[in-house]
Amino acid sequence: MKILLVEDNPDDVQLTLRAFKKSNIGNEVIVAADGQEALDFFFGENGAASRGGDALPALVLLDLQLPKVNGIEVLKKLRADDRTRLLPIVILTSSREQVDMLNGYAYGCNSYIRKPVDFNQFAEAVRQLGLYWLVLNESPGTNHGL
Template identity: 60%
Template sequence: MSGGERPILLVEDNPDDVDLTLRAFKRAGVSRRVDVVTDGVEALDYLFCRAGHAARAGQPPPAVVLLDLKLPRLDGHEVLRHIRADPRTRLLPVVILSSSVEEEDVVRGYGGGANSYVRKPVSYTEFVEAARQLGLYWLALDHGAPVEPFPGARG
């Protein structure tokens, strides 16, 4: 990361949505590195520097986590619960980025501590605009809580 910029963590299992998100960020001028994990367990391994992500210990946490809800192994609500339950990650900005239109998912997301809930737009043009606005707010306007380097695995 040049200039100490913290990456975006995208937690998304659908390869088409990953590709669409990365292209939308690029087209919207969001130049921040995006790290991608494809299931809930891997998201927690990334955040807590476990398993294949142990080398991340001591590096800065992501600037924001973009979290899908429907994930293999551990769903997005459970990932959010683990993030908020741990003092090392409880202040990390989490934006739920989901195609779910279920009101229950929105209520559970905010109730679980999500900072924002964004429904994935259907059209590419709308998705690019949503990506631009997400990047502008979370990477440029939001001051954010103070962060420490990634904590490393629990002993």
């Protein structure tokens, strides 16, 4: 079960990976550095969407402020496609602006998490996230081999 991390800040990538490690989440993490890379991952030539099954990540962690194509656009495109419509997508962002939250939920994210400054709190958030979405949550994908 793979995790797709869509994040342009390499520091944040490092810290997120470290938080997974600390929480003993050993899943493979694929990093997309901007919105276009994320879309390519799914819909590019021989992309994950066309291959389906294990090629699709079990969880997408999506930043909002992204170069080229922003997070909300990525979310819209993933939700518009039948093959990725049901993927668990968690918005992981610095922003707590109401407009971002409203847009996130309006376009169908599963959770909206604001990255805390305190790394310990951040690590805790990532741990709970992994535990919830990768272990506790029953998604149609895991049950029916979508």
